[in-house]
Amino acid sequence: MSERGWEVAALEQIVGPRARHGFDWHPVRRHFGIASFGVNANVAREAGDVVVDEHDEAGGDGGQEELYVVLRGRAKFTLDGEDVELAAGTFLFVRDPAVKRGAVALEPGTALLAVGGRPGEAFVPSSWEHARFAVELSERGDNEGAVRLMEQALAERPEHAGNLYNLACFESLAGRHEDALAHLQRSIELDAAYRGYARDDDDFAPIRARPEFERLVAT
């Protein structure tokens, strides 16, 4: 943060990892260090591109209400199976975290702002934000950096099964095999679904032959 007490940026100056389905992700919250609500922007390059990954807010960190603002272009949202087309200047407020939501761009350059938080709770950044940056670091060969990011995520949300699992992944890749086994074990203790994920996860290739790993993923 600058000493002048404020910061300014155009959306295009806020650069983040490209998202899994291809839209440009602009991590506004992380760029500015916003600590009171979550806010990011997604920009599709082409019509037909996914601009919001299908998800709900009931799982994972859970419980967020979300406001989407169409800044440019036009998007087709699908909300629990119902299609809704939104033009620039439209707000979509998803009050119920259980609603399955996703969107595709109907015009090139469609840009959305997504803002979220949990009613009645002080804001804590979503774990996936850290994980997305950690994946980018890992893909560039910086597995130690990825471990540090996930350690930060774990400090914000201790005993979070997803954070423990992701930390174990990057520790495995970074050669910290004992730590990886310990964190994977704890993630499975908290959520048995991670046992199945670990069986097929290439990140655990460095420890796959260890007897401890075999015991952890055994049914």
Place this chain on the structure above:
Amino acid sequence: MSAAYEVLSLDELDRVPVAEGLEWRPIRRRLGIRSFGTNAYTSERVGGWVVEEHVEGSGHEELYVVVSGRARFTLDGEELDAPAGTIVFLPENDVTRKAVAEEEGTTVLAFGGWPDRPFEPSQWEWYFEASEHEPERAIEIMREGIAELGERGWLLYELARHEARAGRRDHAREHLTKAVELEPRAAERAGGDEHLRELLP
């Protein structure tokens, strides 16, 4: 409001004139958002305000997004050209901020909240809205605010003011007395109000 989701266009938002061309377009209150504050501000004329000059007394950090037109921000005296797509973040609540429209129909979205505690709506949301209505409806709006936030100094003050406008002097006196107990600055403001001056305890 209980629907699982809701769609609303900028054009459908209410327009509450505030000052110097600034129109307040309530979003949070309209949609029932409970985890952060958000509103839009529009000026249809060049030179009109799109952010009223203020420091953020609530302690909120604030994010502004210029969604249409072009604004000129003044932040602690420093000017900033902000075309549509510009995002301005103010983590420090004591920065004096203001913005004017450089094009007709400029609209700025504002988002805010506290970094270290759960969000709750600002009292001004109710008294801004009430200010647009005749006294009986304004009283209802202020009672809605008290029902949501509990008895707060400025909510009670504005309730008293509208009750005084409606000629309900006993209620107004009672609520003004309570308002001053909770918010001592209300006494000074009441001293300058033609409806409340004579009801001060």
